[in-house]
Amino acid sequence: MNAPALSLSRRLRKSPFEARSHTGAKATSVYNHVVLPTAYVSLEDDYWHLREHVQIWDVACQVQVEVKGRDALKLVEFLTPRDLSAMLPGQCVYAPLLDERAGIVNDPIILCLAPDHFWLSISDSDVLLWVKGLALGAGFDVTVSDPDVFPLSLQGPKSEALLDRLIGEPVGDIRFFRFIETQIAGIPLIVARTGWSGQGGFELYLNEPSEGERLWDTIAAAGADLNLRPGCPNLIDRIETGLLSHGNDMTLYNNPIEAGLDRFFKLGKSADYLGREALEKIAQDGPAQRMVRVVVPGAPVANPRETYSMIVAESGTPGCMTSIAYSPRLHCNVGLGYVPSGNTRVGTAIEVAVAGTKRQGQIASQDWTTELEG
Amino acid sequence: MNAPALSLSRRLRKSPFEARSHTGAKATSVYNHVVLPTAYVSLEDDYWHLREHVQIWDVACQVQVEVKGRDALKLVEFLTPRDLSAMLPGQCVYAPLLDERAGIVNDPIILCLAPDHFWLSISDSDVLLWVKGLALGAGFDVTVSDPDVFPLSLQGPKSEALLDRLIGEPVGDIRFFRFIETQIAGIPLIVARTGWSGQGGFELYLNEPSEGERLWDTIAAAGADLNLRPGCPNLIDRIETGLLSHGNDMTLYNNPIEAGLDRFFKLGKSADYLGREALEKIAQDGPAQRMVRVVVPGAPVANPRETYSMIVAESGTPGCMTSIAYSPRLHCNVGLGYVPSGNTRVGTAIEVAVAGTKRQGQIASQDWTTELEG
CATH class of the missing domain: 3.30.1360.120 (Probable tRNA modification gtpase trme; domain 1)
Incomplete structure (x- = not known):
């Protein structure tokens, strides 16, 4: 076609x-x-x-979303669990933006141009409208624009x-x-x-x-x-690098802990932020699922149009593959996806449903090895 | 290519x-x-x-943006200058959504499913984030979702x-x-x-x-x-129908009066809404420019990648063409664009800059005639 x-x-x-x-x-x-x-x-x-x-x-x-004005730091802090209080001009920070349920709205790089002047260099959702809406609703003293x-x-x-x-x-x-x-x-x-x-x-x-x-x-x-x-x-x-794509590997319906983005922040920063209560509850209870790396040997698997269903062999529990591609260097398919928490051990066998067939694979380490952990 | x-x-x-x-x-x-x-x-x-x-x-x-809950009507009213107070279940309403400067955020059809349950059937911007941001910031008691x-x-x-x-x-x-x-x-x-x-x-x-x-x-x-x-x-x-495309004929940087969308609402509705002050000021002062229909005789003109520059011949003032296509029924190009206010008379000659050449045309009536008005 x-x-x-x-x-x-x-x-x-x-x-x-x-x-x-x-x-x-x-x-x-x-x-x-x-x-x-x-x-x-x-x-x-x-x-x-x-x-x-x-x-x-x-x-x-x-696209850049510019936040400027007296409350700029306060507003940017309000968007993310990452602590930005010590951020200096000339510094960039990767920061997931959360909604009230700790869902991931976007995951920009934030650039500090001056103490009251930030750019959010965004992934694929209209953060301008999100930040403007929050700022107007809550009365932050800032200008939000798309330069x-x-x-x-x-x-x-x-x-x-x-x-x-x-x-x-x-x-x-x-x-x-x-x-x-x-x-x-x-x-x-x-x-x-x-x-x-x-x-x-x-x-x-x-x-x-x-x-x-x-x-x-x-x-x-x-x-x-x-x-x-x-x-x-x-x-x-x-x-291969393990870079998550918003919209593919995480959406508004994923939280940063299950997506593994909690390595970029510590809970309990002092500034107020949206989603704190929901995020702390997820941290306390433990997330239901976790992002893992997966290898699937054999012929190339096409990247999914939606997710692929993925079953953890030892427990029979269901997860999903969110991204996959054939690596000509590793001579196998490398994928990212979610499995139920407690099923993330490297070496664990998984089964992925692709185009009506079942493909066998394993959960992999950060460097794509699959030797079973102790 | x-x-x-x-x-x-x-x-x-x-x-x-x-x-x-x-x-x-x-x-x-x-x-x-x-x-x-x-x-x-x-x-x-x-x-x-x-x-x-x-x-x-x-x-x-x-995409639908669903607004449901105790403050649903109050929030939907807050989004638009259109009076929705008499809206009944089973009714649809075309309603431009405004930001604080009366810029057009989106122009959905709003469906009333129940007095506390609405769908916004949107054009091309993430209204979910806009409405969620405003609702969370201002504390409206609603659930906003994308069913x-x-x-x-x-x-x-x-x-x-x-x-x-x-x-x-x-x-x-x-x-x-x-x-x-x-x-x-x-x-x-x-x-x-x-x-x-x-x-x-x-x-x-x-x-x-x-x-x-x-x-x-x-x-x-x-x-x-x-x-x-x-x-x-x-x-x-x-x-030909005069349907405006958000992103093409109007953006966040246009107001509904200059875009001619004010025929869908009356100023002065009783419910509170964002952008009221800015909109009333534009109405009072008169908008700087207005949307018009334009015909350009001769060979087909391609729809612009950005806008085309458009000069009003009798005043020499600049405007822009936002959309244009060749009509095989009217045997000419039909376009939409902005000219400075006071230059909107049907029959007025205009000049459009297309791919390095100048094309002559005229401002047209709602049914695409161009006989000079008195």
């Missing part, structure tokens, strides 16, 4: 890089009302290239060498999850050592859309001998 | 009709995180068919005849913007005389996703001799 073409209109916000990034894209999706390329040469070829070289990604879809800021990402092991050339000074001093204000070819940018791959890299925040194509071209020219090419968040790499 | 394929994953919510509706779709978009077909045979062929026969549309993307309800639309002049057969009794008694609870082939449905075309029709709200394909097949079989075929909201038809 021929895949249908994507209709473009003003309803899908225009990326300032799309005249470059859409060329050669084999597949795309829509993310925060912006087109996101999802494959160029092929998922596997893109994966190997990302591991070895450097890629330029149009991630204009990582014309469009991220471009450089990912892969050669990204640091490339940025050194572009900025004209070593970027090695930028620590992980920190950002600097700098410029490339005279274009002012915020450059953060962050990004949605396991291969290391940077995200460049552009606030002058008219400079998008010149920025892209400048980077492409400087990276030619590093084998730079256009890329995009890669399904295989992100599963 | 080959248009890239759309990547499907769980992040794009599955329509219960997609096994049927995606077959034969030439183009699609993503709307509220759901795939929306945008063309089948061709825009023009779909248009003529819609005017003459009956089409079945997968509009699962018209598993998926609309299917029957549009076109033969839609009433088709529904008579399916329901087994005449549907002529359903008034415009009213709904009934009924069933087709034993599948319980809400059937409303609403829909996003100018040709008349119905929207069927299904809350049992597992019955989606059986419902589609039942309708397809019953409609075979009426020349039923799959369709979708049609760009030409919706512009």
Whole structure:
């Protein structure tokens, strides 16, 4: 079957890089009302290239929600169980945003630009409306807006060498999850050592859309001998890295403890936040299910349109697979999914229902080994 | 250039009709995180068919936001300047939702299921987060949720005849913007005389996703001799009808007065609502610009990726074209856009900048005539 073409209109916000990034894209999706390329040469070829070289990604879809004003810190604290009280300008923090039941609304990187000025660099849900609604309802003294800021990402092991050339000074001093204000070819940018791959890299925040194509071209020219090419968040790499995708691996109906995001915060921060009561109850009772990594040997399994049903063999209890891809490096399928709590031991056999057939697999460690734990 | 394929994953919510509706779709978009077909045979062929026969549309993307509880009416009233105090169960109302600056957040059809139970059948923004945020922030006593309800639309002049057969009794008694609870082939449905075309029709709200394909097949079989075929909201038809698309013809940065939506409400309703002060100020001062219909003779103009710049010839003042399509019936391009207030007289000459060329046109009446008004 021929895949249908994507209709473009003003309803899908225009990326300032799309005249470059859409060329050669084999597949795309829509993310925060912006087109996101999802494959160029092929998922596997893109994966190997990302591991070895450097890629330029149009991630204009990582929309910024700006919170500014007297109550900015108070409001941003109210959105998440992560303690932001010691956050400094130039710092980035990964922070799940919760609703009143401790459901995950979104999982942005929060950038602190000044003590009363934050950007939430969001995943795929309209956080602008969420934050505005809360702020207006509760009377926080802030301005919440969506500035014309469009991220471009450089990912892969050669990204640091490339940025050194572009900025004209070593970027090695930028620590992980920190950002600097700098410029490339005279274009002012915020450059953060962050990004949605396991291969290391940077995200460049552009606030002058008219400079998008010149920025892209400048980077492409400087990276030619590093084998730079256009890329995009890669399904295989992100599963191997254990990066969760909001909407795929967690939704408003998952809590951060079952999703394993509780490693990013401690319960009991002093500032008030939405969902505290629900979250503390889940922590006390223990979550009903937990996110695990799973390997499934054999032929490639397609990523699910919904979830795949997943049974834990030793207990017969049901769970689900939320993401899966064939890893050409590990020579098996690597997946993420939920199993009932108490069934998370590495090596545990599972059975996944895929397209009418049953596939056997095992719960894996953080580095995808499956030797049975004691 | 080959248009890239759309990547499907769980992040794009599955329509219960997609096994049927995606077959034969030439183009699609993503709307509220759901795939929306945008063309089948061709825009023009779909248009003529819609005017003459009956089409079945997968509009699962018209997501419902459910508001239920003691403060449900108070909260829904708080969202819009439209007076809902006299709304009865079985009634539908088109109501722009405003933010504090009177910007348009969304423009749903609101369905009253009971005095304390409403559905907002939304356009393309996450109203669930907006309404939840406001309700939590301000302490409204309601439950806000996104039920598993998926609309299917029957549009076109033969839609009433088709529904008579399916329901087994005449549907002529359903008034415009009213709904009934009924069933087709034993599948319980809400059937409303609403829909996003100018040709008349119905929207069927299904809350049992597992019955989606059986419902589609039942309708397809019953409609075979009426020349039923799959369709979708049609760009030409919706512009000719003057239906505004949120994200295209109006955004959070437009107010309902300049967009011409003030014909759906009166200022000064008694219930409290967000944006009242800003809206009353705009009404008093007069809006800076107004939505108009425009015709552009000659060769087809492609619908804009962003807006097209549009100059009013007699004053030289700038406006913009937000949507345009070639009408094979009117033998010219029909468009929607904004011009400065005081420049809206039918017959006024305008100039549109399209792909580096200037195209001449005129402001048109509601029925697309352009004879200069006195």
